[in-house]
Amino acid sequence: MPSTVDTEVVELVRTSKGGGGGTPSGGDGGGDGSGSSGASGGVPQRTYVTGMVVGLGGILMFFMALVSAYIVRKGMPNSSWEPLAVPRILWLNTLIIIASSFTLAHSRRLLRAGDEQGFRYWWGWTTTLGVFFLAGQLIAWRQLVSAGIYLKSNPSSSFFYVFTAAHALHLLGGLLALLSIAFRPTHRLTRGTATEIVAMYWHFMDGLWVFLFLLFLQGR
Amino acid sequence: MSSHAHAAPAQHAAPTGFIRKYIFSKDHKVIGIQYFLLALTAVVIGIVLSLLMRFHLVWPNAHLPFFSGGQMTQEQYLSLLTMHGTIMVFFVLTTAPQGGFGNYFLPIQIGAPDMAFPTLNMLSFWVTFLAFVAIIAAFVVPGGAPISGWTGYTPLSGIGEVTGPGEGWGQTMWIISISLFCLASLLGALNFIATLIDMRAPGMTLMRMPLTCWGWFVTAILGLLAFGVLLAGGILLLLDRSAGTSFFLPAGLVINDQIQTHSGGSPLLWQHLFWFFGHPEVYIAILPGMGVASHVLSTFSRKPVFGYRAMAMAICAIGFLGFMVWGHHMFVSGMSPYSGFTFSVLTMSIGVPSAIKTFNWLGTLWGGKIQFKTPMLFALGFVSLFVSGGLSGLFLAQPAVDNLLHATYYVVAHFHLVMGVAAIFGIFAATYFWFPKMFGRMMNETLGKIHFWPTFVGAYCIFMPMHFIGIAGGIRRYADASAVAYLQKLQPLHEFMTIAAFITAAAQLVFLCNFFWSLKRGAPAGKNPWNATTLEWTTDSPPPHDNFHGDYPSVYRGPYDFSVPGAVDDFIPQNLPPAQVARAK
Numbered sequence: 103m104p105s106t107v108d109t110e111v112v113e114l115v116r117t118s119k120g121g122g123g124g125t126p127s128g129g130d131g132g133g134d135g136s137g138s139s140g141a142s143g144g145v146p147q148r149t150y151v152t153g154m155v156v157g158l159g160g161i162l163m164f165f166m167a168l169v170s171a172y173i174v175r176k177g178m179p180n181s182s183w184e185p186l187a188v189p190r191i192l193w194l195n196t197l198i199i200i201a202s203s204f205t206l207a208h209s210r211r212l213l214r215a216g217d218e219q220g221f222r223y224w225w226g227w228t229t230t231l232g233v234f235f236l237a238g239q240l241i242a243w244r245q246l247v248s249a250g251i252y253l254k255s256n257p258s259s260s261f262f263y264v265f266t267a268a269h270a271l272h273l274l275g276g277l278l279a280l281l282s283i284a285f286r287p288t289h290r291l292t293r294g295t296a297t298e299i300v301a302m303y304w305h306f307m308d309g310l311w312v313f314l315f316l317l318f319l320q321g322r
Numbered sequence: 323m324s325s326h327a328h329a330a331p332a333q334h335a336a337p338t339g340f341i342r343k344y345i346f347s348k349d350h351k352v353i354g355i356q357y358f359l360l361a362l363t364a365v366v367i368g369i370v371l372s373l374l375m376r377f378h379l380v381w382p383n384a385h386l387p388f389f390s391g392g393q394m395t396q397e398q399y400l401s402l403l404t405m406h407g408t409i410m411v412f413f414v415l416t417t418a419p420q421g422g423f424g425n426y427f428l429p430i431q432i433g434a435p436d437m438a439f440p441t442l443n444m445l446s447f448w449v450t451f452l453a454f455v456a457i458i459a460a461f462v463v464p465g466g467a468p469i470s471g472w473t474g475y476t477p478l479s480g481i482g483e484v485t486g487p488g489e490g491w492g493q494t495m496w497i498i499s500i501s502l503f504c505l506a507s508l509l510g511a512l513n514f515i516a517t518l519i520d521m522r523a524p525g526m527t528l529m530r531m532p533l534t535c536w537g538w539f540v541t542a543i544l545g546l547l548a549f550g551v552l553l554a555g556g557i558l559l560l561l562d563r564s565a566g567t568s569f570f571l572p573a574g575l576v577i578n579d580q581i582q583t584h585s586g587g588s589p590l591l592w593q594h595l596f597w598f599f600g601h602p603e604v605y606i607a608i609l610p611g612m613g614v615a616s617h618v619l620s621t622f623s624r625k626p627v628f629g630y631r632a633m634a635m636a637i638c639a640i641g642f643l644g645f646m647v648w649g650h651h652m653f654v655s656g657m658s659p660y661s662g663f664t665f666s667v668l669t670m671s672i673g674v675p676s677a678i679k680t681f682n683w684l685g686t687l688w689g690g691k692i693q694f695k696t697p698m699l700f701a702l703g704f705v706s707l708f709v710s711g712g713l714s715g716l717f718l719a720q721p722a723v724d725n726l727l728h729a730t731y732y733v734v735a736h737f738h739l740v741m742g743v744a745a746i747f748g749i750f751a752a753t754y755f756w757f758p759k760m761f762g763r764m765m766n767e768t769l770g771k772i773h774f775w776p777t778f779v780g781a782y783c784i785f786m787p788m789h790f791i792g793i794a795g796g797i798r799r800y801a802d803a804s805a806v807a808y809l810q811k812l813q814p815l816h817e818f819m820t821i822a823a824f825i826t827a828a829a830q831l832v833f834l835c836n837f838f839w840s841l842k843r844g845a846p847a848g849k850n851p852w853n854a855t856t857l858e859w860t861t862d863s864p865p866p867h868d869n870f871h872g873d874y875p876s877v878y879r880g881p882y883d884f885s886v887p888g889a890v891d892d893f894i895p896q897n898l899p900p901a902q903v904a905r906a907k
Contacts, residue, residue, distance in 0.1 A: 149438045149520040156515045156546060160508045164550035167595060171558060174591050175569060182573070182586035254566035257586060264561070 147295045154299040158306050161272065165310060168268065169317065172261045176321060186258040188318045189245045195238035196315050202231035203308045210297050222284065225297075228304070229280045232273065239270050258321060265314050269307070276304050336867035346448075348440035349867060353447050354426030355760065360447075360454060361418035361749075364409050367458075369827050371406040375399060376820040380813070382802040399801035400469035401488045405460070407472030408496065411603065412503050413454055415745050419610035420545070421450065421510060423752045424538040426760065428514060430858040431532050433523025433875045433897075435868045438516040442509050449506035456499035463491035471799075473600065474500075476570035476592040480562045481584075484577050497560050504553035507545050514542035523857070525877035529634070530896065532856045532881040533627060536634045537613025540641040541606050547645065548602040555595035562587070590655055597648035604741050605644040608708070609637060611748020612679060615701045615708075617881075618751050619683055621854045622698035623690025624892050626882040629682045636675035636682075643672045653724040662721040669719040676712055680705065691885070691892075695852075696770030700751035703778045704744050710782075711740025714789065729799075732792025735785045743781045750777075750833070757837075758851045762863040763844030769836040773829055780826030787815045853893050856881050860895055 176183050209224030243266070246252075246259065253263045279300045288296045337343045347353060377384070378394050385392040394402075425443065429436055437443045460467045468488045470479040474496065483490030518539045522531075531539075558569040562584070570592040571584035620627045627633055649657060649665035683705050692698070714736040717723050727733060750773075757765045791812050796803070803809035803816075850859040857877070861870050875897035883894040894903055 144435055145438055146520055149516050152519050153439060153512055153516040156512045160512060160546045160550050162550075163547050164554050167551040167554035167598070168558075171554065171569065171591055171595060174594070175588060178586060178588050180573065180586055182568075253561070254568075257568060260561070260567040260569065264558070268557075 145290065147292055150291055150295050150299050151302070154302050158302070161306075162310075165265075165268070165314075168261075168265060172265075172317065172321075175257055175261070181257060183258055184256045185322050186251070186256070186262055186318070188315075188322060189242040191238055191242050191245065192315060192318070195235050195242070196312065198231050198238060199235045199308050199311050202228050202235065203305050205231060206301055206304055210301055213293065213297060225280065225284055229277065229284065232277045232280060232304075236270055236273060236277070239266055242266070262318065265317075269311055269314060273307050273311075276300065276307055279303065346444060348436070348444050350425050350429050350437045350440065350443060351760075351865065351869075353443050354422050354424075356447050357417050357421035357425060357450070358423070360451060361414050361422055364413035364417070364454065365746075368406055368410040368414060369830065371402045371409070373823060373827055375402050375406065376823045378801065379803070380817050380820045382804060394801070396801040397469055397487050398466070400471075400486075400799065401467035401492070403799060404469055404471050404488075404496075405457070405467045408457060408500075410742065411472055411607070412500070413450075413457070415607035415741065416503075416507065416603070417450065418749045419614070419745065419752070420514075420538060420541050420606065421447070423534075423614070423749075423756065424514060424541070424610060425510075427756065427858055428535055428538050429517060429521065430861065430865060430869050431535055431856050432518065432521060432526050433857050433870070433877065434517060434521035435870070435874070437513050438521055439513050442513050446506045446510040446513065449502055449509070453499045453502035453506060456495050456502060460488075460492045460495040460499070463495055465490045465492050468493040468496045470496075473596055474559070474592075475596075476559065476562070476587075476589045477572065477575060480559055480571050480592075481575070481577065481582060482563060484580055494560070494563065497556050497563070501553055501556040501560070504549040504556065507549045508553070511542040511545035511549070514538060515546065518542075523875050523877050526896075529631065530877055530880050531634075532613070533616040533630070533633055533637070534610070534613035536637045537610045540637050541609045544602040544606050544609070544641050544644060548599040548606070551595055552599035555592060555599070558595075559592065590652070593652050593655060594648070597651045598645075600651065601648040602641075602644045604737075605640055607741050607745045608748070609641065611704055611745045611751075612637065612708075614748045614752045614755070615683065615704045616679075616686070617856075618697045618701040618755050619686050619705075620882045620884065621755075621852055622693045622695055622701075623687050624693070624884045625686055625690040626880070626884055627682065628685030628688070629678075630880065630882065632678055633682050636678045639675040640672060643668060643675070647672065650719055650724070653721045654728045659721070666719050666721055670716060673712075673716060676708075680709055695754075696765070696767055696774060697751045697755035699771065699774045699778075700747050700754060703774070704747040704751060706778075707739055707744040707747055707781065711736060711738070711744055711785075715740065727792055729797055730792035731788045731796045731798050734798050735788035735792060738788070739781070739785045743785065747778075750774075753837075755852070756858075757840065757844075758847030759858055759863045759865070761841055761844075762847050763840055764847050764851060765840040765844060766836050769832055769839075773832040773836065776829035777826055780822050780829060783822035784819050784826060787819050791815055853891070855883055855893050855895050857896055860897055 175181060205224045206228040209221050209228060212220035212224060243263070246262075251259045253260055283293075283296050283300060291299075337347065337349075343349075344352060347356075374386070374394070377386075378399055383393070386394055389395075389398065425437070465483055466488045468474075468479070469486050470489065470493060474493070478485050478489065479493055479496075481489070482493075518531075518535065558567075561567045562569050562571055566583070568584040568587035570589055571582065571587040572589065573585040573587075575582040575584065616627050616633055647665055647669045649661055650669045653662055653665075714732070718727060718733060718736055754765055754770055757763070792798075794808075794812055796809060796812050800806075800809075804813070847863045849861065849863055851863075852859070857875055858865070860875060876899075877896045878899055879894060879896055881896055883889075883896075885892045886894055889903060
């Protein structure tokens with residue numbers, strides 16, 4: 103640097119701090135300031151939370167595009183839209199996935215309280231409920247198929263299969279994340295962050311399902 | 323010297339093997355160069371396609387190699403048109419400024435060791451690469467490349483090969499390619515946003531970020547919100563084609579004497595989904611160029627950017643408004659006049675932030691000690707082309723005028739100038755400006771100027787007459803206008819444009835020679851050849867694996883402290899502590 107007269111190290115005056123301003127959000131990880139940041143390996147723990155929020159924004163836009171297509175397509179004149187009788191098992195599935203959010207929240211509460219055993223127990227239940235939900239969705243599909251309602255039968259069934267398949271794929275990803283945290287140690291993330299972002303994702307998928315279910319009910 | 327050990331340890335150790343280092347690399351710099359080379363390959367293909375089209379427009383009966391019978395059919399012309407648009411928009415204008423330069427310089431400019439999620443970054447690139455392979459494969463699948471344009475309008479794109487050659491396998495490959503591209507861009511956007519929010523160096527407040535970072539940031543937000551919509555549309559379109567659904571396909575279609583079984587779908591629905599993505603896509607292509615232009619104009623005027631805050635806010639405003647104007651692509655679709663009016667007013671209101679940017683660029687130049695280096699020339703060219711191309715947008719924003727001009731060359735001229743050539747000039751400015759940092763060597767100035775002038779003049783020679791052809795009623799997408807009496811009078815203009823296109827394309831060879839020659843033979847660059855202020859110029863050229871040798875900078879000032887009164891040099895790096903500036907006085 104040509105302009106500097108380089109002498110001893112000048113005292114660092116850090117008026118405005120980290121990340122352009124913010125201090126690391128509390129909670130897990132213990133900070134990304136000076137010094138090595140433990141499990142984070144250079145990336146602040148809150149970055150994973152930011153990434154999840156941003157990612158959910160993208161996923162939301164994807165589903166909202168489908169929802170707006172659904173609304174437009176349904177409201178078309180000459181849409182040849184026939185209301186779809188929603189399989190009854192979806193009520194049960196909805197209850198299951200809502201319950202899984204509660205078990206997940208409870209399991210994280212226990213983790214924060216230091217109850218490893220309880221955390222694993224309720225985390226396991228969340229995973230199981232997730233599997234039940236997906237199995238229930240499969241059963242719903244089987245019921246529709248046996249009633250002769252296929253993907254191409256009617257726009258209402260087309261949308262039903264597209265929505266449930268897209269949601270199930272996303273939930274499957276969440277399920278893998280649940281399993282991964284249960285059985286594999288996390289390297290870059292602390293346990294707190296890892297469970298936090300998985301919980302964010304899971305609750306989002308739960309809420310999204312409730313929204314879609316209401317959409318189907320409204321379209322009966 | 324001015325940086326301090328605020329430790330942000332390397333996210334991953336420097337890799338050693340060739341494959342880890344250059345192929346499946348997680349280093350944002352390598353990934354940036356990979357994106358850049360992908361775009362370079364794509365742009366060569368895209369230019370060749372456009373030259374073939376220009377040639378065919380003027381000499382439709384000339385013998386051509388590689389075409390069966392030596393003649394280009396009308397369908398082949400349409401497939402070239404489709405592939406030119408698709409390759410240029412997705413794999414050049416989206417890939418180079420954001421994936422290429424954004425990836426390389428965003429982390430360095432904010433003082434970070436890498437992107438927030440390096441593995442995701444690698445994944446983004448390789449999915450983009452797969453998408454590129456898929457689109458190129460469309461040339462060689464049975465039936466050849468699709469003919470439905472880069473917008474893939476239904477029902478043409480939704481039915482299958484009965485609608486024309488290329489609409490079978492070719493169109494399917496197109497949808498697969500675009501869907502993969504959406505996925506990759508979503509991952510990339512996520513990474514950019516998280517990196518920019520959380521990985522900035524101490525002191526790097528939002529209002530101290532270089533305007534390039536603002537451009538990449540808002541572009542990433544646009545990508546995050548837009549690509550998911552196109553992905554949704556792509557999935558529905560694929561189902562219409564392969565599973566017999568009727569999302570976009572109406573009842574009663576009879577094509578080539580075959581009755582189609584679809585019922586009740588809406589072709590307009592596809593247009594809405596497509597343009598809800600498609601209009602933000604225009605800004606995805608141009609916003610990074612705006613950032614680069616501001617950055618380069620300031621550096622080579624030796625003046626701070628005029629109205630920095632207004633510039634940053636104008637980028638945000640353009641991004642915000644960009645989501646509300648997609649309907650102006652559909653004025654002729656029979657939409658309600660009230661919708662048309664709303665879209666029209668919103669579209670024209672984009673002129674306000676655009677004008678703010680333009681006047682502030684001029685304000686930056688005003689009274690500066692201007693250095694006409696090659697990157698500066700291309701940045702000035704960017705401003706010129708952006709204004710020339712943008713002004714015609716105000717005409718097209720009127721539904722009444724658009725009804726007349728919609729399917730003519732006027733629209734083609736408009737978007738080529740403003741989003742095509744202007745964005746390419748932004749990419750060139752970035753290349754000449756950052757080449758020394760990326761490869762440690764300078765590009766040749768004389769060759770750069772030899773490249774600039776024919777490109778600049780040539781671009782105007784191609785696209786200015788195109789406006790006149792459009793106003794005279796020259797219809798776009800016609801493979802051969804010679805059979806239409808009133809269009810024959812426009813042929814001399816077409817000939818002029820074609821010759822200009824070949825000369826302009828030839829000038830790009832100078833760039834390629836300069837690029838590859840300078841990689842090996844260019845003069846060594848040093849850390850800061852342009853005497854610039856931002857963080858990338860405080861580290862080695864090329865930067866080490868963790869960007870700053872583990873010595874991460876703190877930031878004490880805005881990005882454009884040029885010609886500060888009382889300072890010894892006419893630039894003050896962002897990481898120079900105030901105490902040292904005082905001492906240097």
